[in-house]
Amino acid sequence: MASDVIGVPLEDALFQKWTPVAQVYGFDTMSETRIDAQGFEEQAATAEALAARALAIPSLSSHCPPLPPLEPPSCNVKSTYSSVEDFSNVQGKDCWSYLDSDGVPMIFDAANSWWKRNHPDQSPFIARTLFHPGASFSAVRRWTSPVDGLVTVSGEFVDTDPRGGDGVDVSILKNGNQMDFRTIPNGGNAVFSFKLTMDRGDRLDFIVNGKAFHGWDSTALTATLELKPFARKRTWTWANCSGALVGRVASRAFRRPLRPDEREDYRALYESTLARAAAAGIEEPVDEALSTTLQAVFLSPNFMFKPELVRGGFNPDEQSYGVASRLGLYFRGSVADEPLWAAAASGTLTSKTVVAHATRLANQDLPRFAANFGGQWLDFRDQRATHPLGEDMRREASDVFVTILREGLPAERLLSPGFTIVSGPLASLYGFSGVPTEATAARVASPSRGGVLSQAHFLARTGEGSEFRRPIHRGLWVLSRLLCRPLPQLDPATLMEIGNSFEALDRSRPLPEQMAKHRDTSTRCGACHNQIDPVGIALEKYDRVGRWRDFYEDGQAIESTLDFGGQSVRDPIELTSAIERSPEFRACVAEKLLTFALNRSPREDETCWKEKLTGPITAASPSPSPSPSSSLRTMSVEALVNALTLSEASP
């Protein structure tokens, strides 16, 4: 979701500790959860990283004043330069260079520790403190600004040799233009202090000239330059740049335009941070102010919670944004896309166009919807691999689900699609021939595989652990996921019985027989196991990773004589067709979709919608879907459209 808010892909790792993606009724699309101080700290760090990421996106600041080109400093950047302390035998060190008045670099005379001309007339020289002009050339100490900035220049020239001579002329030039000029009498001095802005590469020359006579003209210079580099973004203001940037990110994050009081708050937060950052000497105060403001956006309850799901959460004039957001959350697991946003903004998101948008999103964001809804419902979003082929198995479950949505097939086909999509290794696990080993997603027609109950993803995840656990786990999964059938809670008396029944088991007997004994121990046990066991035992034809088998390892035949809802379910094929035909399954699909759309369980008085969903689609609902009746995709659109009216109608 955050990646849609700022408009770039973000890696999952960034959200490892992001709390608001919560856990409601089996679907975590969006919800409210609590956050404590520890969680908040982690989240604040994530929000800061998000803000930094947002600032690096050029399109978000394309409306802002252009920035000066980013160049490396031309020499060492310091806050203070000193003509005396920085003196060295290297040209350019600490931005100082030593020239004659023709601009020719001097050379260092190590014997005297001074700079002099590389010429027979060596009279001008520059030592650590002293300057001396020559007969026809003067000496120039040059400081070149490494970056753009404000420079405060202060210091003093002193004619240090009062024994003779006629004094000196001293001057300071910026890029050849005179900033200061003084005539110093013999033995006199000149104090200077001024500020100027300098661009990168601008030159500041300190020059001593002899007057009529250059003897006794040794002149000391102590110059201190304080450099405050300019921030690159100093031209960015709230009005010409930052306000719109924050507004853009925050409105997507809050899924509605910013309200005037919020905009004013963020402006105040921005301006005060900007001023404090500049005062604290932060290098780029605008970035600091922007990232602070965006951090406040990403941590806001308006982003973390979803007020549009609650009456009063959005203003009446924001309702169309609320609907757009509901559509976005449901189909995209994220914020509204641009067409939805535009429709909300122009007030054209009416009950009629909602269906069209929903249908559009059901196509456009089909993989996202499949991953969020299907992946949570049928567990294929969970990437924990429990088997070396775990990822291949997960891909099969996901690909089949996507294909059923894409091809407009009805929900029952989830159980028997007639095809599957497998990798080479998975095909060989299933015993298919003709799929090359290196295939990653080969579509294969198959009457027996591809359905949820025959997918290795489900079978291997539930096949782990003890012999007993497998059929029970598989049965429970089918009851809760495919039939929405609640089972009684385990009370201590039942638990006690379960414990005792384990001790009474004769482990040399076949598993179904042991389970029958377990089941028949009492009515208490039977209450659940009469439902769980027929399903779990029918699926015993699959081993713990999902391979077909007719015998247990010890050679005993696998057979079941149990009934389920009055139908014989001796093997997975009979079980599949029993579930496929049961109205319970169709109602369960509807219930899962509604739960996902409502972000809560449908209430008792809302269950009539479930039946509506399972029936053929009404003629009143325009749908360009290729399927004539209730395809899973059409059902998904209907569920959302119904959920919108449901939550509007309820308090």
Place this chain on the structure above:
Amino acid sequence: MRTSRRNVLRWMGVSLSLPLLESHLAQAEPSPTRRRFIAAYVPNGAYMPAAKNGDWTWDGALKPLVDQGLRNNVMMVRQLFNGFETKDPHWQNCAGFLSCEPIVLGDPGVARCGVTVDQIVAERLATKIPAMFPSLEIGGVYYHVHLLASHAAYSSDYLNRISWQAPDKFRSPIGNPAHLFAKLFGGQQGGTAQIDFLHSRKRSVLDQLHKDAQRLAARLPESYRPVLASYMETVREVELGLSKGGFQCQPTMSAPRQDFTHPNTNYRLRFHLMHQMLVLAMQCGLTNTATLMYGPGISADLTFAEDLGPGVGHHTAAHHGGTASSIERLKAISRVQTGLLADLLLKLKTANLLDSTLVVYGSDMSDGNVHATTNLPTLLCGAGTDLKFGQEITPSSKRPLSDLYVETFNLLGMTDRTRFGSGECASTGQPLGIRA
């Protein structure tokens, strides 16, 4: 009240027999010798078929402790139960491990349990011994998505937290040793002006969030307010934390840099480092109370593969169904966990803190295979001849876990805390017989 009077008498007895004990004479109120508390939690129980002792013996699951010479610092307390009939113990006895109060089901967005022992102890200790962090919560793994659709009404918050400061206010554990290091010892870099700026920056963000939450709360129906109120409380708590200072601790270790992103990577190292930091923090007086979650409730993801080789997750092994390989795995997992406890106790001992610390170690279940909640595997650890360390205490009948917590309060000098837990988990007021 009975318990309380007995304790007052006991203190008088100590004073009479050791009249020159300066630390006691110097203070108006006698301070307990034990003034630190740690609770450690493991999920899914141990191999204890039908809730009998099973592998929970000195030469079974507790062998790592015995091997480290810690037997005389560990007391086995049998016959304890915890939990509420209608609540699945995976959730109930994780969130309720230290509160013995029922969790509230229905809306998974709103988690509610009871105030926990560690928080009560922390609050009391903080009034006597100032500490930078009244309590520390340490863990390793979070669930961010709801685990089982069949348990729709059960919030994952119940699996992630054993510390509750208020019925509606859990305290999340820190999972990454590097984060714990930064919290305990990490000073901010930069000059004073920059640190001041960073503080003011944080504060102004928090002010804004507070404003947002207040505005939002005003718009939403009553039923929504608790969530926002708790959000605001959190913001305020973080704000308070910003202004706290004055505690200094120089760590004798460097910041951990290993990879802790996956729960099974560096599992043991994670807790060894956390133990080291916790003991340092206690030595420095940064904290006196802590909880440790060696895994979240259920711990489906934890395989202990680093120690035991590849295999099924903890939860799957616990539902062993009598299968030998799962049972062996479960036993081995128990030993890895008691090995962690041994590491903690050794570090406390080396730092001379064990005399003044009480450690409770326990689980949500005994026999995880059938979710049994009687005869819970529970240990009380510490040092001192006044308690029956090194022994096995078996009360004559089944007793609530809350009875152990009342004893704990007593041993920490909180003699006014004579009752704990509610409903079927309420304490009985009877001693467990843990005193020598």
